[in-house]
Amino acid sequence: MLEHTWTEHYRRIEASEPTAIVGSPGLRSIGKLVVDSLVERLRPELVASLYSTHFPVIYQSEPSYAPDPRFPGFGGALVEAGETSFPKVEFFFHEHPPLIITRGYHADFVGQYEVAEKVLDFYEEAGVRRMIVVAGYVGKDKDVCCAATDSKLIDEAKSHGIETSYAGPFYGFSGLVFGLAKIRGIEALCLFGRTEAVAGDLQCPDEDASRFVLKELSQLLKLRNVF
Amino acid sequence: MEVRLLKQPELRKPCIVSGLPGIAYVGKLSVDHLVQTLHAELFGEVYSKFFPPYVLIGKDGIVELLRNELYSWKNKESERDLIFFTGNAQAVTPEGQYLMADKVLDTAMRLGAERIYSVAAFVTDRAIDTPRVYGAATEEALIDEFKRQGVLVMEEGPIGGVNGLIFGLAKVKKLQGVCLLGETHGYTTVSGQYLVDANAGRAVLEVLSKMLNVKVDLSPLDRQVEQMKEAIKRMAEIEEYAIKKTEEAAAKGYKNYIT
Numbered sequence: 001m002l003e004h005t006w007t008e009h010y011r012r013i014e015a016s017e018p019t020a021i022v023g024s025p026g027l028r029s030i031g032k033l034v035v036d037s038l039v040e041r042l043r044p045e046l047v048a049s050l051y052s053t054h055f056p057v058i059y060q061s062e063p064s065y066a067p068d069p070r071f072p073g074f075g076g077a078l079v080e081a082g083e084t085s086f087p088k089v090e091f092f093f094h095e096h097p098p099l100i101i102t103r104g105y106h107a108d109f110v111g112q113y114e115v116a117e118k119v120l121d122f123y124e125e126a127g128v129r130r131m132i133v134v135a136g137y138v139g140k141d142k143d144v145c146c147a148a149t150d151s152k153l154i155d156e157a158k159s160h161g162i163e164t165s166y167a168g169p170f171y172g173f174s175g176l177v178f179g180l181a182k183i184r185g186i187e188a189l190c191l192f193g194r195t196e197a198v199a200g201d202l203q204c205p206d207e208d209a210s211r212f213v214l215k216e217l218s219q220l221l222k223l224r225n226v227f
Numbered sequence: 228m229e230v231r232l233l234k235q236p237e238l239r240k241p242c243i244v245s246g247l248p249g250i251a252y253v254g255k256l257s258v259d260h261l262v263q264t265l266h267a268e269l270f271g272e273v274y275s276k277f278f279p280p281y282v283l284i285g286k287d288g289i290v291e292l293l294r295n296e297l298y299s300w301k302n303k304e305s306e307r308d309l310i311f312f313t314g315n316a317q318a319v320t321p322e323g324q325y326l327m328a329d330k331v332l333d334t335a336m337r338l339g340a341e342r343i344y345s346v347a348a349f350v351t352d353r354a355i356d357t358p359r360v361y362g363a364a365t366e367e368a369l370i371d372e373f374k375r376q377g378v379l380v381m382e383e384g385p386i387g388g389v390n391g392l393i394f395g396l397a398k399v400k401k402l403q404g405v406c407l408l409g410e411t412h413g414y415t416t417v418s419g420q421y422l423v424d425a426n427a428g429r430a431v432l433e434v435l436s437k438m439l440n441v442k443v444d445l446s447p448l449d450r451q452v453e454q455m456k457e458a459i460k461r462m463a464e465i466e467e468y469a470i471k472k473t474e475e476a477a478a479k480g481y482k483n484y485i486t
Contacts, residue, residue, distance in 0.1 A: 065280070151289065164287065166288075167284050170281055171280055180292065190290070
């Protein structure tokens, strides 16, 4: 019997307390763009993929990060370079510093919490104690602002010049992984890149905003060759 | 669906007082006010995959999952203590709402609960100066009880969401149940958000505090009532302006007038 959500492991992660980086195609696709840049520039190894019967290939409601129980979307296969594939969450491992770079995918309404829980199961097995989420926010203030699971992390971010600015809801894959990390005892910081909403196309990529987030992230993690 | 008990409170024949966010936030506002003014103690958190797909970032930058909460309070003026059930969201689907109501009632019954008061909204289009409070109950004696407080009997109609289901399932589980509904217009903003109707909440609390035998200061709600009246007035002015502009445009013969 097919499980609803399952993970295929390609290689075991052997690292001491890797930091998870989480991004998904949310507001103006900022999180996904940051993750794509990290994958392109750091060339981490794909170590696992998470699949779910709750991943539509076609969404019936827009944006994809705000699922509606009345519109579950359509399942299906994806074709990549002529070969069949499925929608998935991908986990990439980078050795120095140890990072698990995660490219998220939005589930339908029924599966969204289950998928986020399974992602956190994967992190716990890999010994993750700290996470950085990357996403976008609509505001008029800072180019990049932060949120966190506790005030200690906020203070840490402030010491790097990153202030809080956004208050409100945080939708979708990355938001739920972020919130559920808190009750699992995983420390999590979120970097939000400032953007503007595009009516009718909230996921329209904002490359400039993603670059601001990537810059702050690379400074926090002391990553070279990224920015 | 997971009920996380932070502690196991020792309570005397507790009554559950339940109110989740719904129309005009009447239920949530009422229960939140009781929790805050009585300094009730948080003893349980309920997390559910049926909550809406987002988390909340607070003004301090700290993230919070959507959750429902259980609080306890020892009532020195009565032989019954209280369990409050509220939260920052409602489970979205009927399945999620049934599961939530069922789990919470079971948890409260294990703590000795015998009765529940659920607070909800009663939507009306009549001009409201002083909101009425309507009621329904699981048995005749309870109807007589709330009638003595000036509550009108709700003759028929649905009570949507967990605020209705928790009351309905109470009867199935042989608990005594009363649902008190504050009269409201259920105004929404342009983005579809309900305006908090503190006037309706206040009306329910006046009745509920007597039925629970608790003394509660309702004056902090006065400011919220004034804010709500101001917001409704502004919305009416905007609507009036839009109608006037549309009529002017129509008089000029414009077919598609955008303000």
